[in-house]
Amino acid sequence: MNIFILDSWLREHLQTKATPKQIGEYLSLCSQSVEKVTKIEDDWLYEIEITTNRPDCLSVYGLARELAVILPRFGLPAKLKSLEISQPVKTPDKKNLPLEVKIKDASLCPRFTAVIFDKVVIKPSPKIIQERLEKSGIRALNNVVDISNYLMLELGQPMHTFDYDKIKGAKMILRESAGGEKITTLDDQIRPLPDGTIIIEDGEGRIIDLCGIMGGKNSEVDEKTKKVLLFVQTYDPVRIRQACQKLAFRTEAASRFEKGVDPEGVLIAMGKAMEMFEKNCEAEIASQLIDIYPNPPQEKKVKLDINLVNKIMGIEISKKEIVNILESLGFVLETNQSSLMTVTVPHWRYDDISIPEDLIEEIARIYGYHRLPTNLPPMAVVSQNKIDFPKWEAKIKTALKFWGFTETVNYSMVSESILKNVEIKPEECLRIANPLSDEWVFLRPSLVPSLLQVASLNKKENLKIFELANVYLFQSENQLPEENLMLTGLVSGESFAKVKGVVESLLEELGIKEIEIKPYQLQKTFYGKIFHPSRRAEIIFKNNSLGIFGQLKKEKVFVFDLDFTQIVKDTNEIKKYQAIPKYPPIIEDLSFVIPEKTYVGE
Missing domain, CATH: 3.30.56.10 (Phenylalanyl-tRNA Synthetase; Chain B, domain 1)
Structure with missing residues (x-):
């Protein structure tokens, strides 16, 4: 966010002999970036970019406070002038004009202050205030409105003024908006209010303020105004930002509130405003100061x-x-x-x-x-065995294509119905917060549903397809999801033995031999539910599971689902040379009698 500040205004709070050029250079080096320093008649105008995490610098006083620290580091004496108020915040001993304030949720408005002025004279602001506002990019309107804008630029505290006589019942209720409510703002725009927007209504239920963004037309100060309610407050920055985004509407005040405003600075801003009202508007304070501050922040x-x-x-x-x-x-x-x-x-x-x-x-x-040295820090060179995944991906894909497989590329998102077809519970999957459509709501926990979907759309009898892609597994509410790279294939019109041979050949191609093939026993997983109970197996290598393969219950369709990352970790590129035998082999057949229920892997 960029702000514009006059040099003469800055020096009202900063005592220094530094030139505008020096101020711009050194502020940029150590704090906020000064984009431009422009000569304007007998003054200088700074254009300064303020980073989002530094709302305390969104004011003349905030930048003066920064410069009072920075300039002495470059040999330029600088002193921050105290924020003096000619009189402390005071109100009449007896309350004159009434005002009832009710805040339904203290988290919406951490601090709320208000005071009423009577006998207000509406007229143009002094020339110096008009010039400073206009040079800062804000149009001067009248002395009442200009005071609130002026102090927002000077102290970083937005504030708002109401015509007191237009607030029905002398009552203000700060609450969240409900569905279907609208407000006509000061720019004559009728704005439908999203649910949860912070608003103020009066005693008759009329919405008079779109809090933190813009006031309502029905309570604006005009040339006939005699009584003014000054309202200085802070809001929940998250709510203000959400409202701005939903409304596609942002003001200078909202840009400050959404970044956070210091609640401890509210009374200082109120005191300065009361002083300026008495001086520039010939006004009299006509009420007690209302200060609602239920939960002051503890020291950090x-x-x-x-x-x-x-x-x-x-x-x-x-x-x-x-x-x-x-x-x-x-x-x-x-x-x-x-x-x-x-x-x-x-x-x-x-x-x-x-x-x-x-x-x-x-x-x-x-x-x-x-001033920090440009030397690289000392570090030890540690050799690492880095796995070249792209190389192994290409090798596996080439081998599978050589054996007649076709690669498929599917969306990472699946629908609830596709998950249920393979008996995967949707509530155990990762749901997308903002899905592209109702058909793509979940991140797939397996590639099997996608390949089955492809197979259902393809009438070819002998089908061989595979996919190499990530799957996403839900861990817990406090953990990030697990992301695994899987290799999954689907074969129809072949035998169990042939599919087993494909898997063994694929692993052998990668240097993985002496694997164990064991019965897959986990009945409760979705594999246990979709595979034939006697035609499913798990592949084990060095006590690590490389994946499973098996036949579906209802059709003669075979699926293998392999952990690609684990396979690549176990690959062995070094092939030992075996000399050609000197003598011809003698092949003998051995026959065994074993029980019928003995698995082939045993």
């Missing part, structure tokens, strides 16, 4: 080890310098003789700083990335 503390700082930065930086950098950024440190320290995060960085690496990033950028 992060443990930091100096040894970890040096390890990640790749240099030796003293404990004293680390402490100086962090304290200059507003962090509070508890240190002792050890390398460990406890760092308390300032309230304006609560959403940004959570782990030690976040603190190390702060240290590194203020220390200066440009």
Whole structure:
């Protein structure tokens, strides 16, 4: 997000002799990127790109706070001027104009403040405010609206004003929208509200505010307004972002709320606004200050080890310098003789700083990335036996095609009906959150359903097809899915012995010999359900299962399903030379009498 700020405005909060060019250069080196510095009459305009994780820099004061730390690192003295309010936030001893506020869910609005002004005079803002707003890309309207926009740019705190007399029943209820509700916003657009959007309704149930985005037309301040309700608050950033995306509509205020606004800065913004209302609008405070703040955030503390700082930065930086950098950024440190320290995060960085690496990033950028040596870190060269999967894929595909197989390529998604055809439970599969259609809802846990689907559409009697692709297996709610590369083939019109021979020849082609073929005993798996009970087998090599093959129950169709990754791990490219026998072989036949139920693998 880019913002535009005048140099003269910045220097109201920053005491420094640094030139605009130096400010732009050093801010870009250590913090936010200054895209352009433009001369405008007797002033300078900065265009600055603010990263999403730094909403505290979306204001004149926030950038002044950054520069007060950065400029001294380059030998340029700089001091942040205190945010002085000529009078603290105060309200009349007796409440005059009533206002009832009800927040149905505190998580929607962590902090809500409001105050009412009477005898407001609507007129144009002072020239300096108009110029600063327009240079920053915001149109000046009138003194009331301009105050809220001005302080949003100066302090990073969006706020909103209502015509108090248009709020029916002097009542505000903040809640989530329900299905079918609409609001006409200040830009005269009728907007259908998605479920769960934060809104405010008055005592008659009229929606008067699309919270965090834009106010309602039915409560706007106009030239006839005499009483103004000033509303300064924070919202759940996730809800604001979701509303903007669903509405395809975003404002300057929404761009700040969706990134997170510091609730501890609300009263400062309110105090500045009250001061400006009295000065620029000739207004009188006509109510008690309402401040609803049920769950103030607890102090956030992060443990930091100096040894970890040096390890990640790749240099030796003293404990004293680390402490100086962090304290200059507003962090509070508890240190002792050890390398460990406890760092308390300032309230304006609560959403940004959570782990030690976040603190190390702060240290590194203020220390200066440009000062870090460009040497590569020492490292040992470790040889690895890397498996060349593409080579083995090509070899297997060539062998199968030589034996008359045709390769198929299917979607990774399957429908519920296809899964049920092979007795796979859909609830045990990975469901796609946003499927392309109702036919492609699940990620396939096996290639078998896809090949059976292909076979059902092909009337050829002798069919030989295969597929080499990934399958996706659900693990648990707390684990990532397992992704396996499988080789699956389907043969019709052949015998069990012939399919067994294909599998053995395929493995022998890859150097895998002396395999064991054992009966497949797992009845509860979908293999156990679809295969003929006496015509299914598991392939074992060095105590590892390479896969299974067998005949389907209902048809003379054979399937082999092999773990390609395990097969490639067990491959042996080195073929031992065997000399040609000096003497002709003598072949003898041996006959055995064995029980009928003895398996061939035994």
